[in-house]
Amino acid sequence: MAGMIEKMGNLDRRIIFILIALSVIIPLALGLIFPNPVGAEPSRALFDYVEALPAGSSVLLSFDYDPSTMPELQPMAMAMLQHLFRNDVKVVGMALWPMGASLGQDAMSSVGDSLGKVQYEDWCMLGYKTGGGVMIVRLGSGIQAVFPTDKDNVPWSEIPMLAAYSTLQDFDMVLSLSAGDPGIPAWIMMAGDRFGVPIGGGCTAVSAPQFYPYLGTGQLVGLLGGLKGAADYETLVREHPDAVGAEGGRAVAGMAPQSVAHLVIMLLIVMGNVAYFAEKKRKGGVK
Amino acid sequence: MNWEILGIWIGALLSLSLYSFLYRDNPFYKFAEHLFVGMSAGYWVIYTIENVLKPNWWQRMFPAEGGFQIVWVIPGIFAFFMLARIVPKIAGLSRLALGMIVGAGAGLGMVSVFQTNALAQVEGSIISISAGSAFEMFSSLVLVVGVVSGLVYFFFSKEHTGIIGGTANLGITILMVAFGASFGYTIMARLSLLIGQSQFLMFEWLPTIPRILGIGGGA
Structure with missing residues (x-):
């Protein structure tokens, strides 16, 4: 028994890596899908807010991330775009992160094409602009001055849908998919608190806890936190009567390995603690 | 190819x-x-x-x-000043550019950061604990007790004994719960990256192997 406890306490870290890898690979290989019930969470608040936007509304969607956080944020982008396009909301994309513009254009083009939405009539991607919060303040006085052309260098005046926008306040809401700084805090500070534009969005799980205070104060209308938030939004979008037969998203598929891996980690934490206290007791260290 | x-x-x-x-x-x-x-x-x-x-x-x-447009020469000069840092003799010039960046950032952010992260949060913490459903009342109570006890923990002008000590202990407990939740979210984020990369390897890379070997469909 003592030998086993000692082995548990000195488990080779590579065994832990293998266990975690298996806990991810096996559910993915088996195609396991766990139920993902969505309660009264910030994800539902965001979904309900977007759902309440009337057809023809406008949303500024900012892709503030890069490929390193794609597994969490790209599924959010896809689900949000499906929801917005399905409700006939016009979407203008932009990015506070350089690579976000390309990732955003890919998502908008792919979802837009699948739902019959036309570039420059239903959506367009303005591209990336440096400056973070300072640039957002400038958007409040004139968007065209900041983005004289879109990402593909098409002049503002030649894009029909952009005629309706002159400042940030012309949008019904701003959605930011944020992997860090600049991201959601800059949008809340400059677009939300300064210009009164409602802000919602999604973020990586690492940064989610720091944004929860903004939900309580209403500075954020809703929030998707990490893969769970993305899975929530995919579930809510798929549950809608208009989405019958829609394919499941990557986030929902990722929640089964996520759950199994969490169980394995919890088990390892318990094992580590049992080994630690047993060892201490054996040596007479626990009073 | x-x-x-x-x-x-x-x-x-x-x-x-x-x-x-x-x-x-x-x-x-x-x-x-x-x-x-x-x-x-x-x-x-x-x-x-x-x-x-x-x-x-x-x-x-x-x-x-x-x-x-001659006015755009000025930012060019400041950009050059930033690069001056790599030449020890003129490295001091970079302070001018840095000073401008820091000054503009501080000036712009001072009011906004205070409004967003201090005033609005204080306002959000002043809530009624007797309004709404039983769960909402409980949530409000947790928020108020958590904020007060958390602040008491960082109040060092009085010794942490008696009621102050008890409140400070409650404060550190609530802080630990918050840190634990934050750590849990971090694990979720790291696993999400592993899952994303595993999905890529399993569903995008592995299916190309039979295609290359000519076992599956055409390339």
Whole structure:
């Protein structure tokens, strides 16, 4: 028994890596899908807010991330775009992160094409602009001055849908998919608190806890936190009567390995603690 | 040559090389690491020139309709001052540029940061604990008790004994719960990245192997 406890306490870290890898690979290989019930969470608040936007509304969607956080944020982008396009909301994309513009254009083009939405009539991607919060303040006085052309260098005046926008306040809401700084805090500070534009969005799980205070104060209308938030939004979008037969998203598929891996980690934490206290007791260290 | 498959294979082999570090340090990992650092640096230089310097500075100094806008020489000089840091004799010039950046940032952020992160949060903490459903009342109570006891923990002008000590202990407990939740979210984030990369390897890379070997559908 003592030998086993000692082995548990000195488990080779590579065994832990293998266990975690298996806990991810096996559910993915088996195609396991766990139920993902969505309660009264910030994800539902965001979904309900977007759902309440009337057809023809406008949303500024900012892709503030890069490929390193794609597994969490790209599924959010896809689900949000499906929801917005399905409700006939016009979407203008932009990015506070350089690579976000390309990732955003890919998502908008792919979802837009699948739902019959036309570039420059239903959506367009303005591209990336440096400056973070300072640039957002400038958007409040004139968007065209900041983005004289879109990402593909098409002049503002030649894009029909952009005629309706002159400042940030012309949008019904701003959605930011944020992997860090600049991201959601800059949008809340400059677009939300300064210009009164409602802000919602999604973020990586690492940064989610720091944004929860903004939900309580209403500075954020809703929030998707990490893969769970993305899975929530995919579930809510798929549950809608208009989405019958829609394919499941990557986030929902990722929640089964996520759950199994969490169980394995919890088990390892318990094992580590049992080994630690047993060892201490054996040596007479626990009073 | 199928460029898409080539891209998938490069991505997959580099991913596996990086994961090989989990076993132990090895030449494959070192190669992938150095390639990543070098390519990132090169990519960022070009990206910054094309997407920041050219549209925001050069094309404004020399507009497409012709002419020369002399005012844009000033940011160019400040940019040069930033680079002066690498020459010890004139390194002091970089302070001018840094001072301008810090000053503009502080001036712009002072009011906004205070409004967003202090005033609005204080306002959000002043809530009624007797309104709404039983759950909402409980949530409000937890918020109020959590904020007060958390603040008491950081109040060092009085010894943490008696009622102050008890409240401070409650405060540190609530802080620990918050840190625990934050740590849990961090684990979820790291696992999400592993899941994303596993999905890529299993559903995008592995299916290309039979295609290359001519077992499956055409490439």
